[in-house]
Amino acid sequence: MLLTDKTYRWQSKKYNMFEKEPQFINSEEKKPERKEKTSLEELKEYIKEMSLELRKEGIPVDERARIDVNKFNKVYSEASISSDMAWVKDLKTRFEKTAASNSQWAFAFPKEKASRDVPLGGVFEMLATSVLNKKMGKDFIITRTSEYDDIRRKMDNIILERKTGNIVCAFDEIGAVSGERFEEKENKVLERNWKRGGADLKYGIFFEKKAGKMELKKGPIYHIPLFYLAMSEKDIKDALDNQGQQEQVFYKFVESIKKQIEKLKEYPVHPKLKERLDYFEKSIEKF
Numbered sequence: 001m002l003l004t005d006k007t008y009r010w011q012s013k014k015y016n017m018f019e020k021e022p023q024f025i026n027s028e029e030k031k032p033e034r035k036e037k038t039s040l041e042e043l044k045e046y047i048k049e050m051s052l053e054l055r056k057e058g059i060p061v062d063e064r065a066r067i068d069v070n071k072f073n074k075v076y077s078e079a080s081i082s083s084d085m086a087w088v089k090d091l092k093t094r095f096e097k098t099a100a101s102n103s104q105w106a107f108a109f110p111k112e113k114a115s116r117d118v119p120l121g122g123v124f125e126m127l128a129t130s131v132l133n134k135k136m137g138k139d140f141i142i143t144r145t146s147e148y149d150d151i152r153r154k155m156d157n158i159i160l161e162r163k164t165g166n167i168v169c170a171f172d173e174i175g176a177v178s179g180e181r182f183e184e185k186e187n188k189v190l191e192r193n194w195k196r197g198g199a200d201l202k203y204g205i206f207f208e209k210k211a212g213k214m215e216l217k218k219g220p221i222y223h224i225p226l227f228y229l230a231m232s233e234k235d236i237k238d239a240l241d242n243q244g245q246q247e248q249v250f251y252k253f254v255e256s257i258k259k260q261i262e263k264l265k266e267y268p269v270h271p272k273l274k275e276r277l278d279y280f281e282k283s284i285e286k287f
Contacts, residue, residue, distance in 0.1 A: 039240040040123065047126050050133055058216050059141060060205065065129055067146040067158075067203050075219050084148045084202075091151055095119075124173045124236055125156045127246075128229055128253075131239075132157065135250045135287065139163070145170070146203040155199050155226065161283065165207020165214050168280040169225045169257075170199045177230045189228045190263065197270035199226040223272040225280060227260050229253055254287045 037045070051065045060071035069081050125144055133142045141160040149155055157171040172189060176182040192199060204221035207214040231239070231249070239245045261281050269277065 043123075043126050043130060043240060046130050050130070054141070054143065057141070059143060060216075060218065061143055064126075064144065065142075066144040067149070067205065069146050069148060069203050072203055072218050088147045088151060092147075120175050120233060120236070121156075121173065123240075124175055124229075124231060125150075127231075127236060127239060127249075128171065128173055129157060131246050131250045131253070132159070134246070139283070140168070143205075145201065149201050149203055153199060153201060155201065155224075158201065158204070158224070159280075160206065161279070164279075165209070166276065166279075167201075167204065167206055167221055167224055168276050168283065169227060170201075171227055171229050173229045173231075175231060175233055175236065177232050177235075182230060185228050185230075189226055189260075192226055193264055193269060193273065194267050198223045198273040198276075200224070223270050223276070225264070225273055225277045227257050230256065251287070254284055257284060 047065050048063050051061050051063050054061050054065065060068045062068045069084060072081060129142060129144055132140075136142060136159070139162055141162060142157060143160075144150070144157055145153070145155045154172055155170045156173045158167055159169050159171075160166065161168050172185070174182065174185045176185075201221045201224065204219060206217050206221060208217050209215070235249070239249050258281075261277060264277065
């Protein structure tokens, strides 16, 4: 068929319209940009997921993997729990006012606003909890202590052996690997184990076997072997940014714990602490 100029122009216009149509409906251009999660946000998300799994096992923790004191109402009076919570709230308010003017995390995470709202100790606690759980969660239950025991008893994490249900040790984290502050922490931890028979918990958990089943118990626990876990601020940031480094962090923790156990054996310790210490030493030999 012979096309007139008018017909040719109309069909050309129609053809060009269809050529441009895919560009007009390009779905990728319409998608909003996906905001990548920061390393600290990913850590918080992991802790939340971990906490959910612990609660499924009946472990009384909140979404931060901390022992929840509100679940101890059958162990302690309401007045006692309320008093402890008020004490913690008052201290935290003082800490926040002191740190408000100069956040220690501003230099380490200049692009992560959320991280500036989290103190160094809190970040380290979450990181240590995550690292320990990923490597030991099959055989042990790892939780953070209640805020009360964290501040009052200077303990950040506790570890329960799944097979026996007993607390085998506790950890106190420090953001220094050398110097005066590190040596002071090392000496204090050793002294607590040697002279005071280890660490004590008010809000503790353990399991007892009844009718062939492990039943959760809550209450005070005494004579827990206490260890310190040390990392510098730089190492903490590097481990957050690089998931591959977290396995190396775990083995550094284990190496440090083994050295601390050898140091503890230089002097007699409380029989119950020694019992837990010996058991934990055998448990970590496989790592």
